Structures are given as structure tokens and as C-alpha cells.
Amino acid sequence: MTRVLVVGADAAGMSAAHQALRAAAEVGRELEVTVLDKGHHTSYSACGIPYWMAGDVDSGDDLVARTAEQHRRAGIDLRLGVEVVSSDLAARTVTTRSGEEIGYDELVVATGAPAVLPDWARGPDGTPYAGVGAVKTLDDGAMWRDRFERAAPGDRVVVVGAGYVGIEVAEAALRRGLDVTVLTRGRGLSLIEADLCGLVTDAMGRAGAKVLLGVEVSGLDVEDGRVTGVRWDGGHVPADHVVVAVGVRPATDFLAGNGLDMAPNGALRPDGHGRVADGVWAAGDCCEVRRRIDDAWVFRPLGTHANKHGRALGDSLGRGGLGRGDGLEFPGVLDTSITRFVAGGEHVEIARTGLSHEDAVAGGFDPVALVTEGTTASGYMPEAAPLTLWVMADRPTRRLLGVQVVGGEGAGKRVDTAAAVLWAGGTVDDLAWMDLAYAPPFATAWEVLQIAARRVAERL
């Protein structure tokens, strides 16, 4: 009987736990799987929280893919409210906040990446000021859902950060009738090239949000422990609520002192089977992942990777670990992602796959990139919405390197087609000439992805 201890009960950890049991059963091996989580929820969709805040989703329960009870019925010993604070990998033990020492044969680190709350967001006792918080856990979601429901129309919400969460929270707040200001220290949106950012920020502006670029928040105005404004060098906005969406950081402090190789932010770097060291495995948001195009380690804490990597880890571990049998392998990522901004009559889909221009230069490519405008459907159809594509290829090899899109309904998921080309290491010529689906409600006769690819192909 092999004792598997999983720390973290969300996407990566629970995928790993279930797949390990399935794979072990297939090879006739016995596993005892214990999962610890410091919180009280399992397998929930953090990505769905902004839509719960907006009112699209009725209940936090809807965001839970599988309950604790469902996991336990599958034979997993799930212990919630148990925080692991330290570990001794040589002795194969972890220690919990309550002082319990737990031994294991195989450790799976799936602790995720909690939201970063900068010092300026917190009072002297270390907790956030009233009216201030992140959007990461189900408890965060419940708090914001409640605040947004109680808020009076026109209450001022300041969102700090313009990544996925920042944009999605701005959408939610606008749809609740609140006054929205988004502050970001960047000169644009971190997700996409500067060439495309204006399309998003303009739409946010038309929908009533103020978007302030190049703003590094330095502090809050606080009265009676409650936030009343946000300050930066040379500026200030009043605020009833401050949503902090400045990023996340891997929860790997409990591994300190064991000599594991980690990225500067504390992320682990497991191989495709999830293995970090002898007896130590990891997957999900507490890890970096390999980007296939340039073979770089990147920190992309996304649920879709966590599910896939967790499954590969569980399969490899369940079959007996490497060397004792094959297992599924997580083959890395392409840096694909998507979001949207839908409020005030605006509908903008924002998606990317592959390298940015900066990544490409750093990776030693000779990138050629062009922006191309088109429509999501034939121009004469009522469905036709504008769509702007950024396509980049490598000059000497003609290899496709990256595609980004900003556009109306039906624009975003077009990056999947480009992702499939990147996956195969294909060229812009492949993308330009392949046989994609055309009918007037769905595309132009020359699909805009293909026009964009053709234009880049002609410049190489």
C-alpha cells in the first residue's frame, strides 16, 4: 500500500487524486490517497467568480464541479481546514498548522497560487481594510457578490490591475450599475500586444469605465478602517470598494528548506509527468509550465492547465511512477488564453495564443507581425462584427509564432485554430491555405485568420 498525500483540493490536486486511483486500479496497485486543503471548498471554478459577482451565476454552489462528499465517495480521504505549514522531504513528512505530522510515500503539491495583496491594501494587523479584497477563493467571491448586491447604483469600484481578473471584474461591476475605474501600472493590457489594447480600453470607456494606464498605486485613503480612496504618485480617486487584481503567487512556502529548485516567485518546475524530485510531484497554479514554441518556463496559473497536468501526474503516479510504467504526459502549453468584456452594449472578446513580440525576440526568432482587420461573418450578414487580428511569424522558417484577436461575438475562439497550428509547429502558409469552415453567418469567404496569415506570408 503506497501512501499518497495531496496538498490542495482544487483542479490539479483532485484531478491527480482521481486519476491516480483509476490508473493504480488498472495496473492492480493499491494506493491510499489523502488530500489536505486549508480551505473548506473543493474543485471550484475560480474563473467563474466574476460571473457570480455580475449576477450571471446564481449561487456559489454552481461553481463547485465536485463536492467534498463526491470526492470521498470515490475513496479519497479528504480533510478540509487542514493547512500544511512545513515539510521534511527527506523524512517524507509534512507538518500542519495544528502541529500534526503526517507521513507519506509520495507527496503531490497542488497548493495553487493565492492572490497577492500588497502592503498598501492591508491595515496594521495584516488583514485588508474594509471594502478591499482580492477575487480568488470562493469566500472572496461570496464577499464580493454580497457587496455588489448591496451596493447603491453609482457606488465607486476601483479595480487595481488590468489582467483577466481586472477586466472581468470591471464587466461585473458595470453590469451591476456601479461606477468603475480600472488602474494599471502597465501602459496597456498585459495579455495582448500594445497594438490591440486600444480596442479593449476604448470599448471599456464606451461602456462607462475609466481606464487609467501607467498608474502605480502607492496607498489607500482609509477612514475608520474602511477604504475611501486610492492614491498614486500625483493622483487620487475616491473609492467605496477596491478590488485588488495584481496577480497571484505560488503557495510553496511550506517546502522551504528542502533545497528544491524553484522559480524566483516560488513556482515549482515539474516535468510532464508532474515529478519534481524523488517522492515529490506537483501540478497546477503552484508550478511553471513549459511553453512549447520557445521551450521557456512560464508562470501561467490557469485552470485548464491545472486539470490537464493534474491528470497526467495522477496517471503517472498511479501507474507506479516513472521507470515502473508509462503514464500520460502533460505536453506543455502554447500561452493560449481568452476573456471578454461585455457591458453597456459592448461585446469584446480578447484572446491570444503563442508568443508576444517581446517573447519572440527574446527567444531568438526574427519575428514579422501584422495587424489585420476583418469581420466574424460575411459583411452582409446581421451577425457580422468587427475583428482585429495580430499575427506573427518567424522570417527565416515561416513558422507561425503567435496570434492575438480582439473582436465581437465569435472572434475569441478563433485562436484555437491558430493554437492547433502552433501545436504542430506549422507555418503561416499552413494557416493561410488550410480548409476552414465557411458559411455567411460564420465567416467571410476568405476567413479573416487566413487573410491575416496570407498578409504576413507575403511579407516574409
Added chain:
Amino acid sequence: MTRVLVVGADAAGMSAAHQALRAAAEVGRELEVTVLDKGHHTSYSACGIPYWMAGDVDSGDDLVARTAEQHRRAGIDLRLGVEVVSSDLAARTVTTRSGEEIGYDELVVATGAPAVLPDWARGPDGTPYAGVGAVKTLDDGAMWRDRFERAAPGDRVVVVGAGYVGIEVAEAALRRGLDVTVLTRGRGLSLIEADLCGLVTDAMGRAGAKVLLGVEVSGLDVEDGRVTGVRWDGGHVPADHVVVAVGVRPATDFLAGNGLDMAPNGALRPDGHGRVADGVWAAGDCCEVRRRIDDAWVFRPLGTHANKHGRALGDSLGRGGLGRGDGLEFPGVLDTSITRFVAGGEHVEIARTGLSHEDAVAGGFDPVALVTEGTTASGYMPEAAPLTLWVMADRPTRRLLGVQVVGGEGAGKRVDTAAAVLWAGGTVDDLAWMDLAYAPPFATAWEVLQIAARRVAERL
């Protein structure tokens, strides 16, 4: 000065003409390009006609991508209303209906494929009975648009054929408030596997259309030259209008007697550069195309192929023909296509790429196919619509062979991702593990395409 004669002024012919001029200019070659067409319209979207009939598109002019005047301004000698009736390829001449003989150095056949009107649809003089017609040319479209606008609510429209055009015309007629019956001799829809057909015919039924499968029309009831009903062996339905959508046939009769290799239906089989024989080129709906997966010649008269093949042809011809310089090459098709049925509160998208099960068996593969159900967005989102996928792979090689989808808004264009995998010759494992875009409004955390691919992968 090389005299290029293009017969046919729609997508393939005009793409070829323009690209030939551009390519010739690049290599410093002089071309004189003449284009003949028996009709009076150029470069129009036949695919858009059903949406014009439905009232989505205001004017037939909206369907014209480029007018005759625009083509002439680009330096093309365009002659409309000129029908070519015979040819002497050895002498390099064609003869028109009016008896004019026109010489050329290079002939481009882009005559398309007119709709088939069976004998039962036509009176003794060979023209269709009043109330009967096909949906192919802009003139057809104008006629049907006018008929549908004048029709009284509840007027009976019988559509013969359940391919793309049949489904789209049924949608148009229902949205005009007409009574719709679709008759097809097949046991399902020709576009997709039998497993998926019920999803479409059920939706058509809920929207008010009657769909009769396995019905081979044998004749019409006609009073005073006007249709009143449609008959088949053992059945009959009354009809005020009969839309004949039973297919198309290449317009290559004028090439008879020249010994060209043709498919049984008269389609030409040009190579990727468009060349059929010395001095003879062809592209578009009058041709078969190569399907890459099984290297079979298939007849797929679609505008998107016509545009691409026309462009490759023009480029190759303009640069001087093969052997005298490279030109773009049309790399074949995947059998991708898409349509939709949207009426009476139903929204069904229907799309396919790759082989059918029958194709796969005929091609010597060992196919394994499964149907998988999922949703277009995370289940808790209001956007989530059902989506059913059929995925097929080859057992020994794990190669993806075909994907079909029937589902709600956002379902159809998912086949493009599968098409990109097919293009690269990828496996179901590639599709299952690649990095596709996820956010709750756009997909489930495990994208349904990937769940479906995974399920097939597990059966191989």
C-alpha cells in the same frame, strides 16, 4: 503578350484573373486577360442567397463582392452575357452561342456548377413550372426573395433536398412565416453521420418544419402550368412553392470532344496549380478537389475552395506556368463545411471536417468513432448551449480522421480546430492535450473537443 481567356466570372474565375495580373506584373510579364460569363453578374456570394430570401440581407447588391466595373478598372476585359458552347483545345479556340470564335493562349475554365433541375421539375418546354426553381444564381435569389415577400403566411413551401441549401432555405421560409416541408431521399442529412442527424431534424421539427426522410420525388401536381403539389411513390404533399435543392453539376459540356479526363459528373481534375492539360487550367465548382486525408478526388463545390484554388491558379499562370517559375499551390481540402438552422427559437449549428465513417472504411483505415455530449460554455453560464461531437480516429496510427458537430451558438466553428489538426496529420492525443482557450463564457475547463478526443483515445 499572352492571351488568357477565363470562362466564368465568379469566385474562381475572377480570383484567377486578378492574381494572374498581379503575378505577371511581379515577374515583368504581359498578360491580356479576357473573362466571359453567360450571366450578367460577377463575383457574387451564392451562399448568401438563402439569407437574402430570409430577409437578413436587404439587397442582392450586398451579395456582390466586386462589380463588373471594379473588375474592368483592374484591367480585365470582362464580357457578360457571352456563353461559350464549344471548344477546340488543339486549335486553342472557343465558340460562343452567337457563333463567335475566340482564340487564346491559356484557357481558364471556371464555369462553376449550375443547379440540377430534374425532369419532373420542368414542363414540356424544358423550363421549370411556375412556383418551382433552384437556389443558385443571383437571378434565382431575386425570384425567391420576391416570392417569399409576396407569399401569404402559411403558404406551403416544399424543399426537395436536405443538403446545405435545403436546410438554409427551410430556415428562410420558416422565418418568413411559411409552412415548410423538407423531402429528402436520404435516410438522414448528407452532411453528417446518421448518429447526429436526429439532433438537426428534431430542431427543425420543433421550429415547425416537417422533414420527410427516404422520399424520392417522382413528380409534381401542376394546374395551369403552376405547381400545386409534390408526389412520390406512396405519398403526396400540397405545395405553393417547390425549391429544388438536389445538387449541382459541373458546366463542362463545352469541353466535350477534346479528350480531357473528367469525373463521371463532368468535373475536371486540375493539379494544385490549376493545370488540366497543356494550355488548359481550371478551378472552382467545375472541378473536383483532392481530399488530403485519403488523397481521394471529391466533388465539393464550395466558394472557399473556389477562391483559394482560383488564386493559386492565377498565381501559377501569371508567373509563366509551371516549369517557368513557381506559383502558389492549392494544397487540397479536408472536407470541412458548416451551416446552421435558426428559426422558431431554435439555433443549431452543423459542421464537419474530415472523413465520414464510410469514407474511412473505403480509404482502408480502421476507424473508431464516438459521440460525446457537452456544452459550448461552462455549465453555470447563461451562454452554455448543448453541443454534440462525433470524433473518429484510426486505430493503429491514432490519427484523427474526422470531427462533426451539432450544437448551439458557438458550436460550429469548433471544427476549425479539428481541421487544423487534420491538416497537420495529427492524432487524437494532439487534439486531447493541446492548449485551447478556456474561460467560462467560451468553453468548459476541459474543452468538449478535448473530452471527445480523450474518450476516443482511450478506446484505441
